[in-house]
Amino acid sequence: MMGDEKPVEAAGAGLSVHGEAAPLALIEASGDLRDPVIAGWSEGAERLFGYTAEEVLGRSLRDTLSGRGGREDFRRLAEDVSGASHRCESARKDGSEVVVAWAQHPLRDGSGRPARAIYVGRYVGRDVEQGTSARAPAEAEPGVAQQLLRAILDHLPIVVCKYDREGVFTFHDGKGTEAAGVEPGQLLGANILELYGSDMEASWGMRRALAGEAARDVSDVQGASWETWYLPMRDARGEPDGAISITLNASEARQKEIELRAKLQLIEKQQKVIRDLSTPIIEVWDKVLTLPMVGVVDSLRLSEVMDNLLSAIVSKDARYAILDLTGVDAVDTQTARHIIEMIDAIRLLGAEGIVTGIRSNVAQTMITLGVDLSGVTTVGNLRAGLKLCMRRMAATGEAGGAPVK
Incomplete structure (x- = not known):
């Protein structure tokens, strides 16, 4: 019962996880x-x-x-x-x-x-x-080992098999055979390599074990997930002499893993929605976009905001983009650098970036950090920034411009 893991890495990698249920x-x-x-x-x-x-x-x-x-x-x-x-x-x-x-x-x-x-x-x-x-x-x-093996095979969801040098089943038993769709002993005398035919990828684990090397594999058979350990057998001279496989029905663990991954993906989507809601891009006037920032602005958030804002400028053919920092509590050197880079990127698209609403404590921080905003247009608040955009468009005769008092 084999799957799609590759031989060298799969044989030993992740033993701390995949060996949990090995007997x-x-x-x-x-x-x-x-x-x-x-x-x-x-x-x-x-x-x-x-x-x-x-x-x-x-x-x-x-x-x-x-x-x-x-x-x-x-x-x-x-x-x-x-x-x-x-x-x-x-x-x-x-x-x-x-x-x-x-x-x-x-x-x-x-x-x-x-x-x-x-x-x-x-x-x-x-x-x-x-x-x-x-x-x-x-x-x-004398019979304790056989009693223990019998108890394991009868009550745990595993399949234990032994093979001769050619890969022929000489032992095939375990409660896990029910989920695999076969009866205990049903495969005795069959050759596992012949059962896989020309599917070399599916049979690599058994081939390695028959060659004298241990391997581990994960596969899906009959709607169940299986983990299989292949262990080589050796004769008195130390030469390969068949193999043993121990297969565990890991469907429950695999299902929990799938559910956990789904939950993590949902959480990531929710976090993205929250980030998008906290930094909405609003078209407040024809060809004028505003980006109100709220809370603590970090580098990750600004990187996402920049991508979204630049895309909006292109799609709406915007002439101005107002970055409103009224709700920003604090900035650091990296954040201030990102703001300046955002203004430069806006200019490269043929638009103009305007920063509004810088709080006094944020302004002091920027001065202390030595942030140069001399090349950036700044005004006191969003209303003043919108008026500035409208005046400039009116002065150049652009659509959307209007006399503003």
Whole structure:
């Protein structure tokens, strides 16, 4: 069950998000892979070791998790890229220790060299401080692993599959098969690569796993969203020997993500409407536009206003544009510079910009900041600015001009 993510980045990127629901402790490692640092931390890892992602990201994997007798185990684990399992004494945040079966799956760059790695950890032993043997649970209850797997497959929305070297299903089970439109075991004996046919993009995750590299994929099948982890299997010599896939029905999480994005888009639209309402462009007279500014004027707001005003000047063939600052509480150097740039842009369009209503405190601020308004026409208020425009149009005989007392 695969989708449209690209191989190299998708295999390891975003583990802290996409590994949340994986039934194992998944850790993404980067840097010097002989002593890697933690770059991704799943919810399973947080539950097992007690650390949050914020506490461990960027820290040495070996220093963070190796127990009293586990540093050498972690060194051997870091050097083994075959995917073989290593039991390591691993430290928890509270100081206790557990035995975890780790396997390292390298992620290679475009040149084929290991660039990152995914560490997959499975709890196999109880607290070492309690003196309990790491193998005690399995020895005391030989069928416990099968019981746990059965419970997971029967009650969680996942699909677990195992494939031989050719990609033929040898195991196919899980409650998630219902949403996928198939029955447990229905695909046994089928070849997954043949099911995908010539769709190379859809089958890249499985192909990478069969080649010995871990991968992760997101896809939409039967109206549901799925996240799949592909893990390679290896024989005693460390050679690729089939693969395992763990697929999670992530429809609910995906739907919440879609709803959140929709809400954010709605908020952005509402903010734009508010900004537009707070800076309306009004045609107060033939060929005369006014832009009343209210509140605190920042650079972002002025940038949007400039675009809208220049477009209005062109569309209405305006001769004058009045920037009314009566409602402006404060300006800074950047804002004052934007106002002057706006006046210059208006002139380039063949119109004239006039600034009205500068408050005394704003005027003092501009003087203190050294803002040069000598080339800008300013008048006391909007009424005076409109009269000035009408006089000038009357003096030149332009339409819209009229004698004004």
